[in-house]
Each structure stands twice: as structure tokens, then as C-alpha cells.
Amino acid sequence: MRSNFDFSSLFRSSIGFDRMLNALETANSVDNIETWPPYDIVKLGDDDYRITIAVAGFSSSDLAISQEHNMLLVTGQKANKDKDNVQYLHRGIAGRAFRRRFELADYVRVEDAHLTNGLLTINLKRELPEEMKPRRIEILTGDAASCAEMKQIEVEKQAA
Template sequence: MRNTFDFTPLFRSGIGFDRMLNALEAASRVETVDNWPPYDIAKKGEDDYRITMAVAGFSQDELDITQEHNMLMVSGQKPAEDNAEYLHHGIAERAFRRRFELADHVKVVNASLVNGLLTIDLKREIPEEMKPRRIEIGSVKAKPKAEAKQIEADNQAA
């Protein structure tokens, strides 16, 4: 049995939240879970994050990191296998593709491969025009009331 949620009522009353609602809808569609290669996601500061992936056996040339809009894609591909006959093959060197959905304004700032661990540093950089700003409240000086002018009529008798 699969539970699905209908976000249609929220689309009618929310403005600008369509991307978030689409992400919730996509998350509700559970795909087959592939847990290889293992990875960690850590929050290093208020706007700093780090993804660490265990990619033992892969070199820098065999890994590819791509960021397109709000999607980070990490993939690995080994070259053609040698023709050795394995008695036991326990080292996972299969190709992989791992996707990470990024929030708005999150950018990759660094990636490194050390001792079989691929480390990707991320930073959320909100543009100045998007940051909250204080609005000064001005006052309008009241204009002095105009004195009522009285129209005088000549009292001339005919």
C-alpha cells in the first residue's frame, strides 16, 4: 500500500511555494534505495556543509562532480575490468551516481579526494538583495492649514 499526498489545495493558496511542494511530492515517491557508496552529510557552520563519500578504489579521473541549478550529481565510473579470474571479489568498484538536492543559493566551494574519501564543501551564499533589510519609517510633515479666505463683496447700492 502506498500513501500519496495531494498538494493541490496548497497550490491554490500558496504563491511562490510551488518548488517546495514539488520537492515534497517527489520525496513522497520513494525510489529503490541504493546505499552505495556510503556518505555523511555534516553541518559545519550556520551556512557551511560538508558531504563525505567513501569511494575507495576510485581515482580523481574516475570521479565526476556536477552542479546544475539545485542538483549536485556525484558519479564514478571505473575503466574496463581486467580479465582476471577472481576467487573472491569483495571490493565494490561498480559505477555509481548519487544525487543531492540542494537548497537555493547553495554552492560547491571545494572538493578533494584523500585516502579514499571524497569531501565536498558547500556554502549557502545569499545575495545581498535577498537578505533581510531594515526599512526606515519616515514621517511626512503636516502641511499648515490654509487660512480660509473670505471673499468680500462690495456693498454698493444700485
């Protein structure tokens, strides 16, 4: 049983969270949830993720991956290879076209993608720009505080 939530009060009192709230509203209103092809999303580390999609019967030329801003789109369309003399007694391997969308957080980018044994693996990494990383701010005292020449703020380097 699904209940609808009203996020309008959060829009009135939050600044800068509009993308997240819009995503929550969209997820709340989705009634048709696609289940094919099956996929896994794995968190490998603090900033590393992996999406694995089962695409049995598709070749790399049948698949396309694109990223536009915060949307990752994976599509599959088999080349039309009609074989007039093939008669299936049972057809259990789905070969229908698909379009799978993944909403990505800010600063998440696709590192690479591999197709092995019918599994499409997409590796993702979140990379914060230097200006978004934590930084140390020097506290000036006494005469140094009145100095007209301000020192540059030092950015701490984090180990990879």
C-alpha cells in the same frame, strides 16, 4: 510502511513554494532508494554543509562532480582495466559505476571537493545575495516624509 500524501491542497494555497512541494512529491514517490555508495551529510554552521561519500577504489580521474542550478550530480566510473590473469576468490570492494544526485536549496553553491583516503568530501555554502539579506528601512516623520527626494535604504553588513 510508506503512505502517500496528497500535496494538491498545498499547491492551491501556496505561492512560491512550488519547488519545495515538487521535491516533497518526488521524495514521496521514490520507491527505489539507492544505498551505494554510502554518504554523510553534515551541517557545519548556519550556511555551511559537507557531503562525504565513500568511494574506495576510485581515483579522482574516475569521479565527476557537476552542479546545474539546484542539482548536484556526483558520478563515478572506473576506467576499464581488465586484467585477464586476475582470479578473485572473494570480491567485496564494490567498483561499479554510480550516479548520486543531491537536490540543493536556492543559493547553495559548491565551494570545493577533496578526495582523501577513499572519501570524497564536497563542501557547500549558502550565500544569499545582498537583496535577499535583512535590511533596515528608515522611518520618515513630519516634513521629511513629504520630501520628494527619498533616501537610499541602508543595508546592514553582517559579520562573516
